[in-house]
Amino acid sequence: WCEANGAEITGHAVEESSLGGQMMCIGGCMPFYEYEHIPGIDWLGRGGRSIIAQKQVSSVAAQLGKKQIITETYGCCGWDVTPQELKEIAECQYVGGVNLMCQHLLPYTEHGQRKRDYPAHYSDVNPWVRKDFKTFNDYFSVLGMILAESEEQVNVGVLHPIRSAYFGYQRFPDNGEYGVKELDVALQDLLAKLCEMHLPHHLLDETILARHARVEGSTLIVGKMKYDYIILPKIYTMDASTEALLRQFTANGGKVLLTDEKPTYLEGQPFEYDYLETNVTYAEMLSSQVYTCVGQGGELRSAVRKDADGRTFIYIVNVGEAATAKFTLKDGVSFLSYDILKDEYTPVGLEFSFEKGQSYLLYISNEAPARKKPLKPLKLGDTFTVCGEPENYLTLDFIRFSTDGKNYSEPLHHMGIFNELLERRYEGKVYLKYEFNADTVPTNCVLLAEDTNTCAVYVNGEKVESCGHSEVEKALKKYDVAALLKEGINEAVVEIDWFQSEQVYYALFGENVTESLKNCLAYDTDIEAAYLKGNFGVYGEFEKGILENVLLGQNFRLGKQKKTISCLIEEGYPFFSGNIKLSQKVTLSDTAYELVIDKRFHMVDVKVNGKFAGRMLFSDKLDISPYLVVGENEIELELTVGNRNLLGPFHTPAQEDKSCGPYSFERLGTWKNGKSSILRESYSFVKTIL
Numbered sequence: 169w170c171e172a173n174g175a176e177i178t179g180h181a182v183e184e185s186s187l188g189g190q191m192m193c194i195g196g197c198m199p200f201y202e203y204e205h206i207p208g209i210d211w212l213g214r215g216g217r218s219i220i221a222q223k224q225v226s227s228v229a230a231q232l233g234k235k236q237i238i239t240e241t242y243g244c245c246g247w248d249v250t251p252q253e254l255k256e257i258a259e260c261q262y263v264g265g266v267n268l269m270c271q272h273l274l275p276y277t278e279h280g281q282r283k284r285d286y287p288a289h290y291s292d293v294n295p296w297v298r299k300d301f302k303t304f305n306d307y308f309s310v311l312g313m314i315l316a317e318s319e320e321q322v323n324v325g326v327l328h329p330i331r332s333a334y335f336g337y338q339r340f341p342d343n344g345e346y347g348v349k350e351l352d353v354a355l356q357d358l359l360a361k362l363c364e365m366h367l368p369h370h371l372l373d374e375t376i377l378a379r380h381a382r383v384e385g386s387t388l389i390v391g392k393m394k395y396d397y398i399i400l401p402k403i404y405t406m407d408a409s410t411e412a413l414l415r416q417f418t419a420n421g422g423k424v425l426l427t428d429e430k431p432t433y434l435e436g437q438p439f440e441y442d443y444l445e446t447n448v449t450y451a452e453m454l455s456s457q458v459y460t461c462v463g464q465g466g467e468l469r470s471a472v473r474k475d476a477d478g479r480t481f482i483y484i485v486n487v488g489e490a491a492t493a494k495f496t497l498k499d500g501v502s503f504l505s506y507d508i509l510k511d512e513y514t515p516v517g518l519e520f521s522f523e524k525g526q527s528y529l530l531y532i533s534n535e536a537p538a539r540k541k542p543l544k545p546l547k548l549g550d551t552f553t554v555c556g557e558p559e560n561y562l563t564l565d566f567i568r569f570s571t572d573g574k575n576y577s578e579p580l581h582h583m584g585i586f587n588e589l590l591e592r593r594y595e596g597k598v599y600l601k602y603e604f605n606a607d608t609v610p611t612n613c614v615l616l617a618e619d620t621n622t623c624a625v626y627v628n629g630e631k632v633e634s635c636g637h638s639e640v641e642k643a644l645k646k647y648d649v650a651a652l653l654k655e656g657i658n659e660a661v662v663e664i665d666w667f668q669s670e671q672v673y674y675a676l677f678g679e680n681v682t683e684s685l686k687n688c689l690a691y692d693t694d695i696e697a698a699y700l701k702g703n704f705g706v707y708g709e710f711e712k713g714i715l716e717n718v719l720l721g722q723n724f725r726l727g728k729q730k731k732t733i734s735c736l737i738e739e740g741y742p743f744f745s746g747n748i749k750l751s752q753k754v755t756l757s758d759t760a761y762e763l764v765i766d767k768r769f770h771m772v773d774v775k776v777n778g779k780f781a782g783r784m785l786f787s788d789k790l791d792i793s794p795y796l797v798v799g800e801n802e803i804e805l806e807l808t809v810g811n812r813n814l815l816g817p818f819h820t821p822a823q824e825d826k827s828c829g830p831y832s833f834e835r836l837g838t839w840k841n842g843k844s845s846i847l848r849e850s851y852s853f854v855k856t857i858l
Contacts, residue, residue, distance in 0.1 A: 188346030223228030243272035256525035279643035466491025486856020613702030705740030
């Protein structure tokens, strides 16, 4: 249909990264890639470094000549995920063959439940995206083009064990392993070993083999690919068509390596593979490659490719901590290292150091390596001067509510109130009272409140009218409240008309409601947090969290901004989001330094002695030597801080969620009388540079 109508089909299966997941959802995803113009995968969160998903899709794409491979990526990463972490997540997939990115998510609006839809989101609501998403996208656009316009050089095929997964599969297991744990672990371990050895390989799916494979001499041809070596992982059975190919391949002298016992079944029936023996070693396979690589530390993954001009290059990515690597080449004595963002080649040698998440595009060369000027690391001290008066935030997510405007509840989390009104099936006026304490009154302060059937807004008893909307979210109305604030307790009351349609109640509480219907659910009225924005500091009581990078806080109040700080969270900026300028003076005896910021951050613009020295986006190092002088230097950092400490989640038991979605905020099924058994009332904040 797509081809007949000038369209192309793309998408991904569900749970591609394990045998158990595939059995549960689709019974094996590789055969489906044949029928997509742009086959794709899904990649959730920032914790995993799986291999199987990208290897499955890139194998079929190479075999069937599909140029582009897409990933839907970054869902569930959370608002605090950094560009460096996003780069590492993407390159973990790109080195496995992916070359096109569909970022999750860019919503039209963050109104209501949308802001909780598996953040982070890649729109102007996200401060670093608003400032410079172009550089991020330029990098992956060029990298994707380089990969799509080249072909991976692979001569090793690994038989995929999905047929054997049918033997022990259990649809509803007690332990969540689906009865295929041994196969799953064996496959993951084998692929990890091949990656560690830097042995290029593809996966061989038996459905694809039956349709597109043949044997010529001692070579297995699958579509456009030719494999001189076949590796058999732990398997129990195979198809008759696969067995016929394998028998012919070995009879012709083809090289086979068994990593486990021989299979004992053919299409589920007992069978003896008397001809099947290992007749090759890993060392022999490696000797047939154009390069070998020995790494230490980290987790290095590489691929060798050839572009349309016949140039061979190695793409290598470190998806672990700091590492080193040494190459040996069959042809060539050095590399040309291509810098995508600078669009320049630099002659380099065969030994490399890697930061966490660092990658190289290395074109085989005979040029002499360029000499690199050695630089010493410059790490700044812990105390900074705040430049100007940054616009700061206070999030108000605990609310008193009333249905008559007189009798108010105790402070409850806004999602607890929302759930309470849903369960009552209430319809009518609701009054939401947001309270906050001020030690001093700021000269500049606006209230930001979402327009959710809003009737009126009052601050300390005075009605206020909207003066516009947020620059990045039209549903977030602004109210200038500076003149109405006072020292002590202040209150803002938002009067709304609450109602939900019957479709909402059916989707929530009806019988036999499908997941797809719930996924389409949109509420008619929401209960949301409000925000104060202005030239104030926010102070409270803080303690260490269960994680080193987390602080817990409560009992917040407004005060004057401090001019010198060593911790954003504890010294006035716990809810901060946006750009803040920080400066520090250092005295140096020479100028051969690179700035090193070895803490998590989203983006840092660096000025040295008043001159722009560069932007730190993908690296925690920046050469600032051209801008330094002997003696005193002033270094200014414009730090871009993301939305994690503004939008949360604040109250989860984990304190920092590595996988973030609606469940991190809404706690459905745990509410009773506006309270949740898993809601922690203190706020968790994630640290950045300071």
